[in-house]
Amino acid sequence: MEVNRTQQIELNPNNKQSTLMGQHAGYARVAFNFALSSFKVGLDDDEWRTYVDIKREFNGVKYDKFHWCSDLSQNASKNAIHNFGDAVTRWKKGQNNFPVYKRRDGKCSYQADNGAGTVDVHKNRINLPKIGWVRMREELRYTGEISKVVISKRNGKWFASILVRCDSNTYKHQPPLFDDKEPMGIDVGINTLATCSNGDTYDNPRPLKRFERKLARANRSLSRKIKGSQNWHKAKAVLSGVHYRIACIREDAHHQSTTKIVRKASAIGIETLNISGLLKNRKLAKALSDSALSRFLTMLKYKAERRGIPITEADQFFASSKTCSRCGDKKDDLTLSDRTYHCSECGLDIDRDLNAAINLCPA
Ligand SMILES: [Zn+2]
Numbered sequence: 001m002e003v004n005r006t007q008q009i010e011l012n013p014n015n016k017q018s019t020l021m022g023q024h025a026g027y028a029r030v031a032f033n034f035a036l037s038s039f040k041v042g043l044d045d046d047e048w049r050t051y052v053d054i055k056r057e058f059n060g061v062k063y064d065k066f067h068w069c070s071d072l073s074q075n076a077s078k079n080a081i082h083n084f085g086d087a088v089t090r091w092k093k094g095q096n097n098f099p100v101y102k103r104r105d106g107k108c109s110y111q112a113d114n115g116a117g118t119v120d121v122h123k124n125r126i127n128l129p130k131i132g133w134v135r136m137r138e139e140l141r142y143t144g145e146i147s148k149v150v151i152s153k154r155n156g157k158w159f160a161s162i163l164v165r166c167d168s169n170t171y172k173h174q175p176p177l178f179d180d181k182e183p184m185g186i187d188v189g190i191n192t193l194a195t196c197s198n199g200d201t202y203d204n205p206r207p208l209k210r211f212e213r214k215l216a217r218a219n220r221s222l223s224r225k226i227k228g229s230q231n232w233h234k235a236k237a238v239l240s241g242v243h244y245r246i247a248c249i250r251e252d253a254h255h256q257s258t259t260k261i262v263r264k265a266s267a268i269g270i271e272t273l274n275i276s277g278l279l280k281n282r283k284l285a286k287a288l289s290d291s292a293l294s295r296f297l298t299m300l301k302y303k304a305e306r307r308g309i310p311i312t313e314a315d316q317f318f319a320s321s322k323t324c325s326r327c328g329d330k331k332d333d334l335t336l337s338d339r340t341y342h343c344s345e346c347g348l349d350i351d352r353d354l355n356a357a358i359n360l361c362p363a
Contacts, residue, residue: 051085185361
């Protein structure tokens with residue numbers, strides 16, 4: 001069976017390549033906006049223009065209107081018009097709003113492939129049309145046909161998002177890294193990111209807490225600037241830099257812990273988090289959105305799925321924290337501040353999260 005996998009890799013382009021990528025992104029934006037305005041003109045004339053019509057129109061005028069585009073890869077404009085067509089289709093189905101013009105200071109990205117394997121990847125380099133071999137910060141993890149490559153810029157850094165069509169068996173035949181695989185229950189929380197029923201714990205980096213002052217300072221600095229001014233743009237870049245750092249730290253911690261867990265588990269039991277309900281509790285909301293627990297669980301689920309590890313989600317109303325993991329007695333007066341579970345029935349004294357994890361462990 002074939003599956004699609006995407007890997008996002010940071011690029012390490014030289015100045016010339018970086019400029020060229022920016023030009024391609026600009027070209028994609030111009031083509032998208034051309035398609036949108038042509039489509040709108042069509043609508044005014046009661047004429048439904050398909051993306052094929054628009055592409056033909058664009059190709060007829062592009063070398064006159066946008067003479068600079070002859071040095072660039074035409075994949076950028078072709079894919080942009082395709083994407084516009086998809087956006088219209090989704091809009092017709094009621095799945096998203098009517099497309100809007102892309103702004104110069106908006107998202108900087110373009111799709112580089114032509115859908116027929118023009119993009120080669122060799123070790124830690126990628127060959128982009130009209131740009132050449134660009135260095136990547138890491139190697140592509142998957143083997144198979146590369147079916148889509150999207151180049152984008154975020155916080156001054158370039159990334160390639162590479163979609164690979166690969167054989168799903170690649171994952172199933174991975175050699176077991178631990179011989180003593182065992183069923184595992186996992187309790188997720190704010191204080192400790194994950195507590196496993198075998199006693200392993202993974203800490204939450206809580207980056208927001210660490211970066212709170214930096215974030216506050218960046219926010220304050222932005223609010224003092226005149227909107228749209230050069231200094232405002234600078235302050236905005238600083239702020240998004242702090243946000244980006246936070247996201248990276250969080251993402252990294254989640255990847256490390258979920259990978260460690262799926263390497264050790266033969267089956268996984270988790271609880272169904274009612275995150276939106278929890279977020280209504282204002283005191284918890286900040287800490288919770290910081291640890292991004294739902295993202296953690298999503299990651300754990302897909303990693304388990306890819307390795308064929310069964311994952312069971314406990315019923316939303318299953319009281320994993322309030323039930324004694326030894327005798328099954330239920331303690332209704334347990335509060336969030338009780339860090340230790342003490343059972344009055346059988347005398348068990350156990351860490352609260354560990355108790356919950358054992359209860360979640362699949363039989
Ligand atoms: Zn008990």
